[in-house]
Amino acid sequence: MSLEQTINEKIKQAMLARDEASLRGLRAIKAAILLAKTSEGAKDILGEDEELKLLQKLVKQRRDSLDIFQKQNRADLAIKEEEEIAVIEQFLPKPLSP
Numbered sequence: 240m241s242l243e244q245t246i247n248e249k250i251k252q253a254m255l256a257r258d259e260a261s262l263r264g265l266r267a268i269k270a271a272i273l274l275a276k277t278s279e280g281a282k283d284i285l286g287e288d289e290e291l292k293l294l295q296k297l298v299k300q301r302r303d304s305l306d307i308f309q310k311q312n313r314a315d316l317a318i319k320e321e322e323e324i325a326v327i328e329q330f331l332p333k334p335l336s337p
Contacts, residue, residue, distance in 0.1 A: 242290045242330065243272050263319070264326025271297055297327050 246269050253261040271293050275285060285293070301324045308317040 242285070243269070245330070246272070260319075260322035261326050264323040267297060267323060268294070268327060268330070291331070294327055294331050298324055298331070301327070 246265055250262065250265045250269065253265055272285065272290075275281060275289065275293055276283065301320045305317055305320040305324070308314075308320060
């Protein structure tokens, strides 16, 4: 099952469970996949390495936003970013232990 199919299934589950935090993160992933697939010179199907880079980019963007929100004492926005990071990281491989 491709990442896109997995995300679509998870979105359905999150909608039924009324899980807003998961839904935000999953929709962000879906939007990024659609943008990658429709960008100029892109293939119809993303490879595993492209999907991995896409997810890492999304996590990095949210971590940067999280730092900014924490510096500006915006706890409400920082919490949302943390929730989205947790959702996106579910689809990344686990890092190796030291």
